[in-house]
Amino acid sequence: MLSIKNLHVSIDGKEILKGINLEVKPGEVHAIMGPNGAGKSTLASVLAGRDLYEVTEGEIVFQGKDVLDMAPEDRAKEGIFLGFQYPIEIPGVSTVNFMKTAVNEHRKHKGLAPLTASDFLKLMRDKKNLVEIDSKLTNRSVNEGFSGGEKKKNEIFQMAMLEPKLAVLDETDSGLDIDALRVVANGVNKLKTAENSTIVITHYQRLLDYIVPDVVHVLFDGRIVKTAGKELALELEEKGYDWIKEENGK
Amino acid sequence: MAKEEQDKILDEVTQSDYKYGFVTDIENDDIGKGLSEDVIRMISAKKNEPEFMLEFRLKAYRHWLTMKMPEWAYLKIPPIDYQDIIFYSAPKQKAKLESMDDVDPEIRATFDKLGIPLDEQKLLANVAVDVVMDSSSVKTTFKQALAEKGVIFCSFSDAVQEHPDLIQEYMGTVVPVQDNFFAALNSAVFSDGSFVYIPKGVRCPMELSTYFRINAENTGQFERTLIVCEDDSYVSYLEGCTAPMRDENQLHAAIVEIIVKDNAEVKYSTVQNWYPGNKEGKGGIYNFVTKRGICQGVNSKLMWAQVETGSAVTWKYPSTILKGDGSSSEFYSVAVTNNHQQADTGSKMIHIGNNTKSTIISKGISAGKSSNSYRGLVKVTKNCEGARNFSQCDSLLLGDKCGAHTFPYLEIGNKSAKVEHEATTSKIGEDQIFYCNQRGISTEDAIGLIVNGYAKEVINKMPMEFAVEAQKLLAISLEGSVG
Numbered sequence: 001m002l003s004i005k006n007l008h009v010s011i012d013g014k015e016i017l018k019g020i021n022l023e024v025k026p027g028e029v030h031a032i033m034g035p036n037g038a039g040k041s042t043l044a045s046v047l048a049g050r051d052l053y054e055v056t057e058g059e060i061v062f063q064g065k066d067v068l069d070m071a072p073e074d075r076a077k078e079g080i081f082l083g084f085q086y087p088i089e090i091p092g093v094s095t096v097n098f099m100k101t102a103v104n105e106h107r108k109h110k111g112l113a114p115l116t117a118s119d120f121l122k123l124m125r126d127k128k129n130l131v132e133i134d135s136k137l138t139n140r141s142v143n144e145g146f147s148g149g150e151k152k153k154n155e156i157f158q159m160a161m162l163e164p165k166l167a168v169l170d171e172t173d174s175g176l177d178i179d180a181l182r183v184v185a186n187g188v189n190k191l192k193t194a195e196n197s198t199i200v201i202t203h204y205q206r207l208l209d210y211i212v213p214d215v216v217h218v219l220f221d222g223r224i225v226k227t228a229g230k231e232l233a234l235e236l237e238e239k240g241y242d243w244i245k246e247e248n249g250k
Numbered sequence: 251m252a253k254e255e256q257d258k259i260l261d262e263v264t265q266s267d268y269k270y271g272f273v274t275d276i277e278n279d280d281i282g283k284g285l286s287e288d289v290i291r292m293i294s295a296k297k298n299e300p301e302f303m304l305e306f307r308l309k310a311y312r313h314w315l316t317m318k319m320p321e322w323a324y325l326k327i328p329p330i331d332y333q334d335i336i337f338y339s340a341p342k343q344k345a346k347l348e349s350m351d352d353v354d355p356e357i358r359a360t361f362d363k364l365g366i367p368l369d370e371q372k373l374l375a376n377v378a379v380d381v382v383m384d385s386s387s388v389k390t391t392f393k394q395a396l397a398e399k400g401v402i403f404c405s406f407s408d409a410v411q412e413h414p415d416l417i418q419e420y421m422g423t424v425v426p427v428q429d430n431f432f433a434a435l436n437s438a439v440f441s442d443g444s445f446v447y448i449p450k451g452v453r454c455p456m457e458l459s460t461y462f463r464i465n466a467e468n469t470g471q472f473e474r475t476l477i478v479c480e481d482d483s484y485v486s487y488l489e490g491c492t493a494p495m496r497d498e499n500q501l502h503a504a505i506v507e508i509i510v511k512d513n514a515e516v517k518y519s520t521v522q523n524w525y526p527g528n529k530e531g532k533g534g535i536y537n538f539v540t541k542r543g544i545c546q547g548v549n550s551k552l553m554w555a556q557v558e559t560g561s562a563v564t565w566k567y568p569s570t571i572l573k574g575d576g577s578s579s580e581f582y583s584v585a586v587t588n589n590h591q592q593a594d595t596g597s598k599m600i601h602i603g604n605n606t607k608s609t610i611i612s613k614g615i616s617a618g619k620s621s622n623s624y625r626g627l628v629k630v631t632k633n634c635e636g637a638r639n640f641s642q643c644d645s646l647l648l649g650d651k652c653g654a655h656t657f658p659y660l661e662i663g664n665k666s667a668k669v670e671h672e673a674t675t676s677k678i679g680e681d682q683i684f685y686c687n688q689r690g691i692s693t694e695d696a697i698g699l700i701v702n703g704y705a706k707e708v709i710n711k712m713p714m715e716f717a718v719e720a721q722k723l724l725a726i727s728l729e730g731s732v733g
């Protein structure tokens with residue numbers, strides 16, 4: 001599904017990712033943890049094609065295709081979805097219009113005709129129910145004036161609408177209240193199939209009680225320094241990152 | 251985003267090509283370059299005008315000679331050589347047009363290309379069209395259907411011939427010949443335009459619309475529109491404008507006068523898409539327009555709605571004189587500038603009658619190296635009680651090489667007035683574009699979504715058929731521009 005090899009990334013000449021290797025197979029859930037500033041969001045952004053960052057070395061292959069040459073919208077249409085750590089507000093653009101454009105672009109890419117207005121609204125309704133998001137939110141402009149938690153819910157709603165093959169959820173759990181966390185996690189689980197994969201970036205073991213990872217990675221100072229099963233998350237919760245820092249000579 | 255990246259993207263700003271830039275190959279009847287009393291007499295004679303028209307023109311011309319081009323606008327314009335312009339050029343046609351079949355096929359092809367079918371059957375339901383090519387009106391459709399209601403909708407020249415009394419009564423009453431430099435010039439040399447008269451108590455049964463097109467080379471276009479709405483009447487009027495791509499700048503100086511009587515209502519919409527010049531700023535139309543209406547009667551209403559994407563230079567301030575008690579006026583505008591375009595535009599609301607109300611919603615969008623200024627005046631006269639105004643001027647920037655400026659002027663002569671002004675400036679963020687990209691939406695489409703969202707309030711005020719056109723135009727004018 002996804003294969004990242006020796007990925008080096010810089011911004012303004014400063015190296016942030018220093019040789020990432022990551023393999024994700026269909027149906028797997030990977031968790032990426034690590035201290036603030038380690039480079040988790042950078043990795044997610046580079047995967048989605050943000051051109052702010054310069055890839056100086058390495059490769060990203062997604063479903064057999066070299067991703068680094070692809071425009072961000074093409075990566076999205078190929079099935080990569082990024083749940084933003086800080087979702088962006090787009091005043092004046094209605095969520096309906098935004099999602100209709102996005103869904104139909106995805107359909108066009110697959111050689112399908114655009115959805116009729118009534119089919120689209122039905123799809124909206126189904127997915128809203130699935131992720132338990134209030135119509136009051138989806139009737140507004142994209143993320144405009146949404147609370148932190150509402151924005152995160154909206155990310156999951158969009159993911160449900162677009163049915164990606166690979167979802168990268170960057171701290172989707174932070175800012176959610178306990179009920180919302182459960183709802184969002186349920187949404188993610190309901191959308192899981194044997195074919196699609198998920199990368200969850202999180203600071204908290206709590207989320208991983210709901211979305212159970214197959215593999216947990218620790219990203220530290222631009223490198224993946226530890227990879228293990230889900231018990232690693234518990235260990236981190238207990239011990240923090242100091243021991244990792246020591247092991248890596250910092 | 252890295253600086254070079256940004257520069258690269260900004261350079262791509264200008265990818266959208268002007269698709270109305272073709273030239274129609276037809277024979278023109280012109281009078282050569284230059285301006286003098288003789289030229290004006292010649293224009294008047296060619297149009298077979300009554301004496302009062304010639305006098306009006308000469309008075310305007312003599313006054314114009316004493317005037318200077320205004321320099322207060324936030325515009326950089328090289329000097330204009332008025333002796334190097336052809337002031338009258340008309341497509342050569344056989345005699346008078348009786349039916350569509352009489353229209354020169356080349357001209358018909360032109361309007362087909364512009365998407366303006368002249369065939370009455372093919373016309374958008376309920377839109378009557380007058381088309382003005384270079385200096386003269388080519389064809390007015392639906393004349394008959396309108397005449398049954400007593401509505402007059404014809405070219406200005408025809409009106410001078412057929413309704414000289416109305417022209418003499420109203421022409422120059424809202425925009426006097428000495429009003430400003432360009433108004434004086436227009437009054438001296440104007441060649442055609444549209445005339446609308448809605449009799450008392452009549453709701454005009456269809457949208458009226460005029461398409462202006464500059465075709466001939468080295469030619470100035472000076473058209474004049476006069477709309478008179480008698481008591482209790484209503485009309486919605488739309489004008490659209492295009493021109494071919496030419497390397498030299500062409501001058502366009504128009505006048506619009508609107509008279510609204512007791513309880514009458516006028517909606518005046520504009521989709522202005524004159525050739526804006528090329529990516530380096532060469533060529534394009536200089537657009538100097540004086541548009542003014544008077545809400546003369548009690549409770550009369552005048553609404554201006556405009557989408558402006560064209561012209562190298564735009565100098566335009568649609569204004570309303572709120573004279574009748576309880577009269578009201580609204581101004582909704584989206585002005586887009588890209589590449590090297592410059593716009594200094596806005597609105598003036600002059601409150602004279604008691605309890606008069608005005609609203610100004612102005613949305614500027616600047617991209618490339620363009621400059622986009624809002625200049626507005628809200629004036630409340632001394633004896634005007636209970637005036638209210640709300641103004642909102644928003645600017646949206648794409649990239650960091652363009653400029654937006656706001657010059658609001660307030661002259662409040664009466665303490666009872668309530669005047670509110672709001673202004674915002676925002677940028678289309680690169681993070682907004684990326685967010686859209688990440689959902690599978692291309693950058694072009696993302697800009698289209700955001701810009702149309704931003705301009706929604708104004709577009710919603712346009713007649714429905716034209717709202718779609720306006721939306722497309724916005725997206726096309728900004729193709730490739732990301733900051």
Ligand SMILES: Nc1ncnc2c1ncn2[C@@H]1O[C@H](COP(=O)(O)OP(=O)(O)OP(=O)(O)O)[C@@H](O)[C@H]1O
Pocket residue numbers: 011016034035036037038039040041042043052085
């Ligand atoms: N646009 C930028 N300009 C300069 N430095 C940046 C930029 N974006 C990220 N960085 C730096 O790159 C490093 C990695 O940031 P990143 O956002 O990937 O961390 P993270 O692991 O997601 O942290 P957190 O857990 O706090 O979300 C940080 O030191 C950050 O300051």
Ligand SMILES: [Mg+2]
Pocket residue numbers: 040041042085170171
């Ligand atoms: Mg982060």
